[in-house]
Every structure is written in C-alpha cells, then in structure tokens.
Amino acid sequence: MKTFFTLALFMLCHTASAQIIYSPSGVMRAEFKLTDRGEPSYSLFLGKKEVIKPCKLGLVLKDAPSFTEGFTVLRTDTSTYFEVWQPVWGEVRNITNHYRELAVKLHQAQSNVNLTIRFRLFNDGLAFRYEFPEQPQLTYFIVVDELTEFQLTGDHKAFWIPGDYDSNEYPYSITNLSQVDATIADRHTEIGVRSPIGKKFVQTPLLLNTDGGMYINIHEAALVNYPAMQLQVKDNALLMSHLVPDAVGNKAYLQTPFQTPWRTILASYKATDLLASKTILNLNEPSKIANPEWIKPQKFLGVWWEMHVGLATWNYANQSNIALKNTDWKSLTPNGTHGATTLNTKRYIDFAAEHGFDGVLVEGWNVGWEDWFGKWKEDVFDFVTPYPDFDLAELKNYAHDRGVKLIMHHETSGSVTNYERKLDEAIHLMKSYHYPAVKTGYVGKIIPRGEHHDGQWMVNHYLRVADKLANNQLMVDAHEPVRPTGLHRTYPNWMASEAARGNEFNAWSVGNPPEHETILPFTRLMGGPMDYTPGIFQIKMDFFKPGSPYQVHTTLAKQLALYVTMYSPFQMAADLPESYRARPDAFQFIKDVPVDWDDTRVLLAEPGDYLAIARKAKGKPDWFLGAITDEEKRALPVTFDFLDDRQSYVVTIYGDALDAHWKDNPMAYEIKKFIVNKRSVVKLNLAAGGGAALHIKPASAEENKKVKRYRPD
C-alpha cells in the first residue's frame, strides 16, 4: 500500500530572506539563503544543535565561470510527502518515506540559467540536490566542479578511508578530521588498483562523531549519470565536495532536464537510529521493474575461497602471455590446480543441494585468467568460452536435477569497453544455460583508459548493466564498483555490491582489523547491501598453506553473526564445503539464517566498537540476532522486547567459547539453547574479535518443557 499526501504548497516570490523548513517531527531544521554575493547557502540543525553551519552550494559549469554567484530567488515551493512502500526485498517489510521539501528556484543573471536546489528534510537527515530544468538557455553542459560545502561545527572524530578514484577497498582509520592523512593509501599495496587523490581527501559514506555525542553520516543518494562525490577536508571542519574526473579532467557531461544525486547528511544522537535510517533508500526512485517475481534473495556457495586460500587457481594453465583470440585452449597444458572444473563444480552443487542452498558461484570458468591482471589489457576475457575442463551443458543439467542454480561470473579486469561489446552475447549464454544471476568484477585499471571506477562513465556503466540485466530478468552482484547510493530501490535486481574491503582480504593480506565489521554498517552499508562473503570457519590460513601468517580477524562465531549484522539479500557461505562438514552444528546457523526480512531492530551500536541487530525472517515468526565486537572482549546485554509477548521462544546461541579470541583461539565456539521471552535480557559474552549469532523461534510445547530457561549469570 502506498500513500501520497501533499499537505501543503506554498509559493514565495523574489525573496532574499532565508527559507526555513522543519522536518515532519520538528526535530530537524534546515535553512537556505543567498549570501550578499548571491551565492546559495544552507545550514542544518538537530534540535538546538547545529549540524552544518552556514556554508555554500554551487557548481562550476564549463564556459560559464560566473555560475557560482549572482543568483536571485525566482520562487520557493514547500511541501510535505508521506508514503509507506514495500521493497521487493529488504530489512523491513514496510518503509516510511516522510519528509518536508523546499524547492528553491534560482536564476543566475550572467548565464541566464535557471537552477533549482531541492531540499528534503527527514526526521533523521537532510538531502539536497541541484536541478537543471529544461530551458532555452541551457541544453548540453559540462560540470567541471561541484562546490558543495559541509561546514561542520568542529574537528569531529571521523571514520574514514582515503579519497581514491578507483578503490574503496581500504580499511578504516578513526581520527579527528584534523588528523586525516590519506597518504596511508600508499601503503595499501594489497589493493589491486589505487588512485588516491591526496592527503586530505576521504570518501563517503563518511561517519562523524561529535564531542557532543552526535553521529553524522555524509553520503549521497541516487548516483545516476554523475561522478561519485568524494570529500576534501579543509580547515579541519570544512568538507568540500570533490567529484571524480573523467579522462580529460571534466566531471560530468549533462543534458537538461537533469538533477544531480542527492547530497545526504544524516544526524542522530543514537548510533542505532542512524543504522536504521531508510532516508538514502527513500531518496531513490521507485522500482523500475514491474513484475519482480523472478528476483530471489539467496544464499550461495562458490568455487571461490579455495582460490583465495591458495588451494586452486582461477587460471587453467600457467602462461604469462595469452592472446585471447589466437589461443587454442585445448592445446594448453593444464596446471592441475584449476578450480572451476566440471568435477569440482559438481562437488559444490552436491553440497548446495544437500544443505538447501540456492546457488553456486563459479569463478574462473571462462578463458583469459592466465594473464588477466595488471596489464591494462583490453581483450582480456570473453564471457562465453569455458575452459576445456568446464562443461556448461553438463553442469546446467546437473544443477537443474538437484534444484540448484549456477551463478555466472564476469570478471572484466577493468576492461569495460571489452565487456560492453560482448555483453549481449554473454547475456544470451546466461539465458541459454539458465543462470539467474551474475557476479561482475572490475579488478583493474579502467578501459576506456583515463576513466575511473567512480567517474560518470563508469557510474553509467554499472547502471547500464543492471538495467540491461533487469530487461533480461537477471540479477547482479557487482564487485569493485562505485559504492552504492540506494539504487537497489530502483533496480531491485541489483542485489548487492562489494565496493568496500571484503572478507577475502583476510586470506592473503594484513586483512581487516576486528573493528572493520563494526564500522561498515555505518559507512559502506548505508548505501546498500554488501556482498561481504562471511561464513569463514577455517580462520587461519596456515591450515591451507603451512607457514601462512594470514588469518580472518574474527572468531568463528563472529563470522556467523555477520549474516545478521551485514545485511545483504545475496549472502555467500564463503568457506569450503570441507570446512562446513567439519562443523555441522555451527553450519546449521548459516543454513537457517534467511536473506530477506520482515523487520529489523538495531539493538546496540557503537561504530568501531560493537553492534547488535535483530531481524525477523520474512513471513516467519523466527528472529535472528547478530552481535559483534571489535578487538575488545565485551558482555552485551540484549533485550528481546521485539518478540511477541503471547509466547515463549527457544533461542539457539552460537557464541564464542569462554577462551575464544580472534587471534589466539578463533575457532572455539559453543552452542547453547534457552527458553526466552519478550522480557528476557540476554547477556552475550563476546570474545575479543568475537560475536554471537542467535536463532530465536517460537518454542514448541515440548521445547518449553525440555529446554532450560535463560538466566543471567
């Protein structure tokens, strides 16, 4: 059910005085005004506290250098919007979209151009965008800079990653803004492609925490046909938008009517409320997919982790010099370590079928992996030719007979021109062999050369792929794309993205510190689901490679908790079947945990420290709860007041063993069952780098008798 109320519409002409709006509850206040020089400016309050001090808005257009000032207000319109809508999939069944809107219609004298700045003020944040209506004076134009400012009230604590045109796969730093030093990017040689911008540049979503205890998240929503916004830290408290440039240094090629993405500022004194915000999603357009029955959230396994841990390879042969077109693949000498063989894939299909998984991702199935990386090579992959030991037709039937679907993989190596020219053929193959979804990858410097992962051209590419796949009833999970901005509302076949430092970094690098997963939900995940690939049971890599110093920086129990804390409708059980076979009791949680939800409650949250989230399974009375901590051991009391008070529940707690520790004893877990109810307060003992995963389901009469009640220590 969708409801639309326009409660009011005002018109105010030619006023130079400030325009003030309040959020629906009145808790937030935003103000627009023109400076003496006719520059647009704004400010934002949460209650009586300033969030953003008065600061400027503006764009620099090519061939119109004066466009930053000399504006007059033609007209302002305010209105209120309220709707409740249902996502195709999501963390909650119903989403409320409620805001107060102010549209300021401006005219710039020298260029004779009209510009509208539209503000939407929600109870948890402000969004605004620049709109260029169709007008005789302006049709095609080029944006060379955006001058949006975010003037903060002080030198806040920031959770940041270095500004970079090509990578968002950095671990987070937590420093005051004045201490931001993004040259640490230079150290992260484990990242495939980096283009750090400079010392004082950071990325969004940026999380800030003020001395006064306010949490602020700065990001953008509905990034369409525009480059990603990064932020330059100036004077310790001023953030300035910095758009990712194209190959010739321009930012965006535009045609009226056009609106930029929304710039978003979420603010709350409660970290839990920030996490529950649906404002970024609400700022996106409704779904363009009319009949989305074919879109299915799912759990999947993959011929994948075995490559990361070094047991297998993506490539079929060991050659460092392959010409895609001229190679007779059958004539190559197999290296004996190729992961994506028919036989091995069948092993995964069998395991998936046995344990009720929907899909099996297979990477390395198609030719080109021998020399795919780091060459800036254009003709690197095709997306239709399997290696000689991978039988598409046989696997299609084998999977079908067992009720499993294979998930396609399209690694582009960043050669996107190559991918785009072959996409029609690739889609044809997917449809022919009944693949429902594809994981795309962009590990490499972009071709067209000079373009960046986060520039306008690539932003358009990701969406073009999502759109084209939607037209073919195919789902997509994009790896190494620009970070999400809520576009999964509009394209609900865009199930997930990576777009941050995922779990695989733990397999072969310094990895992700224990706090990493307590920060991601406040930053990267604000824009949309992440395919983080949780579920690693075999924590230390020396199990696979004797002497390896690498490990996952969590306990096993925390890996289970991530299925709840790291929301995604596309969740991988990333470890090897053998790892799961060795611990069937723990694996049971992965089998049971859903990927689509009726409700979500953020119970406890402190970015960089800990997190506890409860979610109700879609269409079922079961709840699942995930709690995680950073490198500190903690006892977290979680309340169960989300439960139905008419009954009792059995909670199965997959928790850290008493002596567990992410480094010293990461795989020690224990599984306990208790009877709980709405009034229970369960203390979860999380080891250092640990977590707990809870499955809470209505207790049967027998369980009510047999299972002991939960009692606090």
Place this chain on the structure above:
Amino acid sequence: MKTFFTLALFMLCHTASAQIIYSPSGVMRAEFKLTDRGEPSYSLFLGKKEVIKPCKLGLVLKDAPSFTEGFTVLRTDTSTYFEVWQPVWGEVRNITNHYRELAVKLHQAQSNVNLTIRFRLFNDGLAFRYEFPEQPQLTYFIVVDELTEFQLTGDHKAFWIPGDYDSNEYPYSITNLSQVDATIADRHTEIGVRSPIGKKFVQTPLLLNTDGGMYINIHEAALVNYPAMQLQVKDNALLMSHLVPDAVGNKAYLQTPFQTPWRTILASYKATDLLASKTILNLNEPSKIANPEWIKPQKFLGVWWEMHVGLATWNYANQSNIALKNTDWKSLTPNGTHGATTLNTKRYIDFAAEHGFDGVLVEGWNVGWEDWFGKWKEDVFDFVTPYPDFDLAELKNYAHDRGVKLIMHHETSGSVTNYERKLDEAIHLMKSYHYPAVKTGYVGKIIPRGEHHDGQWMVNHYLRVADKLANNQLMVDAHEPVRPTGLHRTYPNWMASEAARGNEFNAWSVGNPPEHETILPFTRLMGGPMDYTPGIFQIKMDFFKPGSPYQVHTTLAKQLALYVTMYSPFQMAADLPESYRARPDAFQFIKDVPVDWDDTRVLLAEPGDYLAIARKAKGKPDWFLGAITDEEKRALPVTFDFLDDRQSYVVTIYGDALDAHWKDNPMAYEIKKFIVNKRSVVKLNLAAGGGAALHIKPASAEENKKVKRYRPD
C-alpha cells in the same frame, strides 16, 4: 596462382658493419647500421641518388628509457620474396609482390630486450617495421614514442595537410617543407572536429617532389593495433614520426609478439609509376576471408546529396534537446523536410532499378539526428529504430522486388562506446532486412573521451568493425576513419573509406580546389580506395539554394572522369535523380563505368596539375579512361597502346565543351565518338578545372563503317 620463392638466406653474426640490400632489379639500395652509440640507423638510394640520408630508428618504451641505444646485432637474415596474387577486387587482376628482405635481430643490453627491424626493399620503395618477438624479458609493454626519422636530402616540395589527431579532411597545401605552416588548420572551421598538433606537423601519405625530379611518398602499411603515424618537420629536411596519443598520453599498449605497421618510402622519377605502386597493398597480410563471393563492388545512389544541398534534412523533427531513450518519436512534430522517408527512398529505388544500380544508401533513417552533432553526447543514436516515416519492412520488400539492395548507414557521432555496445543488435537488424553493406560515420569527438580518431583505440575499432562485419558477410565503407594503409587486402569487405576531404565539402563550404583530385591519388589513395562521392552534375549550389556561393570546383565532365581516376569498388552516383534525368547522355557514362578492373595504366600524371588513367573493365574488353586537370586548361595527348592491336575500338569521349570552365561554365560538356586503335594518340582538351571520361570498346563492323576515325587537329 601464388608463387613463393625464398632465393637465399644468409646469417651474419655480431657484426657492426653496415648491412646493404638491393631491390630485385637493383634500382634501389638500402643500408642498415648501428651508430657508435648502438642506435639503429638506415639510409636509402634510388639509383645513385640518395632518397633518405642516414638517420635513426627507434621506439621509446615506458619504464625503459634507455631503449633507444646500446643495441648490438645478434644476427641478420636476408631473403627474396616473389609472388603473384589476385585481389578479390581491385585495379588489376594480378599483383606482383617482389622484394628483397633484411631482418636485423637486435639486442638491447640494459633492458635485455630483443628487437627485430625488418626491411623490405621493392623496386619502387622501402618498407620497414619494428618487431618484438615473444621473449621472457618482455610480454606487455607500452610505447610512449616512436623515433623513426626520415632524413631527406633537401627542402623538398611537399603536398601536405596539417597534422591532426582527429581529422584528415583538409585541402592540400603545396609548399617546400621549410614553408610548412600547419596553423592554417585553425581556419578550417568547416571541418567538424579538428585536433591540430602544431605548426610543423603534417600527415601521411605525404608526397614530396625533389629538385632533381624525384617523387617520394611517405606513409605506412598494415596499421593494426597501433596509432597512426604523423610527421613532424624538423630542420626543413628531417621528418620525425609522431604517433597519435591516447587519453592519458601513451601511444600504444602492446603484447609480444608484436610488429608495428610498416613505414613506407616510395620513390620514383616517374609520377605515373608512383601511382601504380602496389607496395603498400603488398605489405599487408593476405585476405582473412575464405569465401568472398558475397563481396560485391558496386555503384549506388543515395538519399544523401539532397541533405548536403539543403533540400532535405537527416532529422525528422526540429528539436534541439532529445533524450534517445525517453522520446516517443511518433509524438514529435515532423519538420516536413526529412529525407529518409519511405516514399522518397522508393523514388531512389525506382531510379536505381531503372538504371541498373546495385544499391541505395539511405542516411537519416534512424532516430537521434535532432541533436546529434557537436555535443560529445554518448547516447546519441541507436542503430535499430527507424523514424516513424521510414518503414524498414516495406522498403525491404520494395527493394527486393526491384533487384536493388539498400545500404545501411551507421553514423556514430564519434560516440564509439555507444556504437560498440549496440553493434550486435545493429548487425542483427541488417541481416534481418537484407542489407549487404553499411556506411559508417564518425563525425564528432570520440567517446571514449580523450581518445582520437587516429589513435590505437580507434584504429582497433575500425578493424574490429570490419572483422565483425566480415564474420557476418557484410561490407563496410567507413567515413571519417583513420586513413587507409592497404588493409583492404586483408579485409576485402572493407570496400572503401572516406578519410580525406570528400566531394560534399563543395556543397556547403569553400570546398575543394580544382587541384584537389589531382593530389588525392598521390596521397590519400595510396593507402586504399576512397568513397569520394563523384558524379555531381548540378555544379552550382544556387540551383538549389538561390544566393548560395558554393559550388563543386570542377566541370561536369571532370566529375565523370573521377570514376576512373579516383579508384574505388564502392562508387556513388552522388547527385539527385533529377540531375541525372536532366542529362541522360552524360549519365550514360556513370551507368557504363565499372567498379572493378582487370588492368590499370597510369598514362600521365603530375601531382597538383593533371592525371590520365586508363582501366580495363573486369572480364570485358572495354577500357575506360579518365583525365583531369587542375585550374589550368590543358590539352593532354593520351596514347592508346594498351589496346589490343588486332582490332579497332569506338571511343566515346565525355569531354568539356570548348567554352567550359569550372567556375564560369562548369556544366558545358560534349560527347563525341571516334574509331581508334592501339596506335591512336588522342588529344584531350580539358577546360580549366575540367576533365574527360572515355569509354573505349571494340568496334562492331557497323561502327567501323559509320563512326569516323579519330584524327588529331
């Protein structure tokens, strides 16, 4: 029949002394040696006269700055090659490929890289290229500069156009090298997209004429996976290669084994011999098309010239702001001037059928023309959606019933990413509607932005399109591509290119001076056929647009002669049907002239002045002769010794009337018939800017009686 003789193979190790080879007849001599610093160098003689004085060869590789010196010779191989091969179509039935080869295998100490420089010395010129064999030390590499020098013997007269990364549509300048001033490029605002390089840069094919009467042509052959070579004029007599850069300033991304295109230096004291050279063609690889029966040279009409003269428009509606995806084309208000309507196309089909033409090109049939030009807009055209007034299915049947084929048109506006991602779909449409060929167009700044028409990426694109079309048995005629380098030997479905200043410039700009067509065969056409679109009968544009100052800068008779002098297997009869209906006697020549030949004789030639070429129709005894002049009126005596001496011939001379003049009286022609034989010497009186077109066929007994013998005045 193909014959291959390897006459000799020598091996010479570790020698620092010069390597000398002679051409098969001994007329040319080339020398290779290393300088004292280990730099490769070469020189070239024609007879006893130096063509190229000793000068350097070299490439600069990224991350290997020392690669220009420190070479040692590992080994040299010499051999002789002789073959006679038959092109799928061409100027002659048999082509002799005869050269002496020298391969110098070099080693560069610091980089530990092996490089072969291969020379092929023909009787009319030298070619050489750089080859990087597969080797452990080098797999992927980037060329950042090429240092090939052409050290001439003096400040020669040059026929040049400005060096430019994006356009070759300039008129020629004739100056000594010391007087080259390519800043004249700035004046040519009639050219859609220009990127002139600088004052002393010119393009190839460059024609030079020495004080000693030698003609030299510098160009390249087999331009594959490499940027075009332009030339920097240094010190008045030194030409230095200058490669077209990519978006980030690199020149070429390469993978071993790789060979650069051939750098070619043709030299002769006879301008006629230079024109007859097949060396550039011979340097290309044999045809990749195994069964070329579907490749058909042809003459065609087009819904085209009427747009250039202003009678019709490519666009259907007058809107300056169109979004391709969101436009309901049927809802637009037609402008009433759209050329590509079903009705108008039928008119051309009827005319083509009546007069025996093979094809009808239709431009402006597909949506997107409203705002296609000059916007650097990516989503500009699709290649499958016709305007509402163009009925693909109806026209397919209408053309088929009349034995005519429509020719497809794909204007990209330079948005090549857009074209490539839609090419599969576009080809599918072509096949569905029985189009045998496509004219492509690249009028606009290239997207990927920062790339250029003549850079490696685009060079690969043109060939990718030719290759993909070949796989679908489709022919291509590329407009605004890089200039040809003989690749039509390898891809004989690549029928023609524009790649120079074509006839249409006469319709709406200062146009092409009368000398233009006497230079093109020595320059642009050395690389391959040009779709020059001759056959304009209505010479002055004020016929269509009263007051127009524009006109074709030739007489009507010269337009006929161009069908012989401007070789192409794809020849347009470019004017309107009405223009031809008004002059059926002159039109008869266009109807009769073939587009494929058994033999060609260049009778007279002086670049910039005049030209007379005779060609024998493929599989027929008929000969055709074209003679043209520049702005000077001339009487050219042409000998007929190419005729079979066992019989007499009727020659029909389509010549300038006595009072004809390109400016004052361009449409005055007269048609005469005579009996001629092998011993005849016919004086052709060419008006200023005029020409003559001759059809020579065996005389019947009756003609021998009735037609008068030719007598000199």
